[in-house]
Amino acid sequence: MTKSANLTNQHTVWHEPTITRKDREALNKQRSCILWFTGLSGAGKSTLAHALEDRLHKLGKRTYVLDGDNIRKGLCNDLGFSDEDRTENIRRIGEVAKLMIDAGIIVMTAFISPFRNDRQVARDLVKDGDFIEVFCDAPLDVCEHRDVKGLYKKARAGEIPEFTGISSPYEEPLDPELMIDTARLSVDECIDSIIEYLEKKAYLDSE
């Protein structure tokens, strides 16, 4: 480059080429979206999110799961479990999910997210069709019987305050995009029905 180009450089507003979500989706051969899994502890949210990711990855899709493991220990490690902090937790998850769909990714979130209003806040961050609410619908007694992490036992013993389903409410989705009967279906059957929905709605299209 010449010296005059150097000088010109200092007086020019540099052009900012911008790759858009559309460009990233085209490269990934998919339409990005958020699959927002909600339901009681033990209802299968994390299991389904990871199993879905497994299936989608094998189809060559670009995916990511946001869950307690990577959010509560990282981005939200300054938050506790007060109502205010729970709401802020869900807001941040929604914002990160929004960034990830902008990055062209199919993102799954696996959090109890018990309050309708909080889920609505996450939904309202993105466009129509970007947010797919997946209600993992298993009765409390089934979840409590599973008690994978031993949390219900602790909650019943009063060791965990405000435990969803025991001492804090779970507000069921009124009109979720998907309702999955995780008490009766196998994981594979659950995933089949989600994949069927994604195919029908053209999220997995190659263009």
Add this chain to the structure above:
Amino acid sequence: MTKSANLTNQHTVWHEPTITRKDREALNKQRSCILWFTGLSGAGKSTLAHALEDRLHKLGKRTYVLDGDNIRKGLCNDLGFSDEDRTENIRRIGEVAKLMIDAGIIVMTAFISPFRNDRQVARDLVKDGDFIEVFCDAPLDVCEHRDVKGLYKKARAGEIPEFTGISSPYEEPLDPELMIDTARLSVDECIDSIIEYLEKKAYLDSE
């Protein structure tokens, strides 16, 4: 599926297949990383980040740029510009960038990030080699002369308190992975040198 499978289902800890960062990197044919652009306002951080994304996207790489536009209006819209809030802002950006590299993406961040300690916090969140600090090195007088957004003028007029370079310090990186002389090089030359680094270090490898 049979009814007994249904029942078994309720007593089993579901297997959680997990797609890892390695799997996502393999699918994307790249090694994910954070390119952390730092420098004065007007030093070219955002321009270079977007120009680099443009170049990488054309090479078929999966990329995303975190900048003021998508962070300050979203995830960090509860934060102001106090020292405490600036530090929290950078921490959250670091955490989101960490999630994105886990998602297999090459992520670029374009924030002044004036304090060494804050940048170190972001660096320490990830593994060696995941964090590439790119110092956009342009002298204050060049940046102020450009004054793309008219911010220096406002800062000199006292309309913006604690403006980096004017009324608040910028702590230059002591040992950045890349130092780019944005006052003298063209955008293309800057991008060439970054791409050369990424190639040399095998971030763009196809396996």
